[in-house]
Amino acid sequence: xxxxxxxxxxxxxxGSLRLSCVASGLQPYDYTIGWFRQAPGKEREEVSCIAxxxxxxxxxxxxxxxxxxxxxxxxxxxxxxxxxxxxEDTAVYYCVASTRYYCSQYGVPEYEYWGQGTQVTVSS
Numbered sequence: 349x350x351x352x353x354x355x356x357x358x359x360x361x362x363g364s365l366r367l368s369c370v371a372s373g374l375q376p377y378d379y380t381i382g383w384f385r386q387a388p389g390k391e392r393e394e395v396s397c398i399a400x401x402x403x404x405x406x407x408x409x410x411x412x413x414x415x416x417x418x419x420x421x422x423x424x425x426x427x428x429x430x431x432x433x434x435x436e437d438t439a440v441y442y443c444v445a446s447t448r449y450y451c452s453q454y455g456v457p458e459y460e461y462w463g464q465g466t467q468v469t470v471s472s
Contacts, residue, residue, distance in 0.1 A: 350372045361471065365430045435470045
């Protein structure tokens with residue numbers, strides 16, 4: 349399984365950014381794809397996930413109402429639309445995947461696969 353992120357960069361407070369993740373090697377429609385982030389000096393945080401079986405989604409409290417996870421033309425491409433960003437959103441964002449766990453209202457307890465990460469920096 350390979351996860352490749354893109355779309356990170358520098359954005360001003362209040363602006364928008366869209367991250368992309370292309371997954372390969374996953375069995376069709378039997379997995380969860382999500383996003384984690386880690387800021388310097390902070391714990392890793394699950395941002396969002398989406399279940400391929402029924403499109404159920406999860407959002408962390410800090411991003412609810414601002415971020416949206418969605419599929420591209422196929423379910424091996426996932427986007428994270430980030431709106432109204434703040435400096436607290438500055439972090440390395442990782443695309444993650446699980447073939448064991450469903451994306452529930454509580455997120456996913458553990459992801460087996462991780463991408464290399466893409467840096468998002470929000471200027472104040």
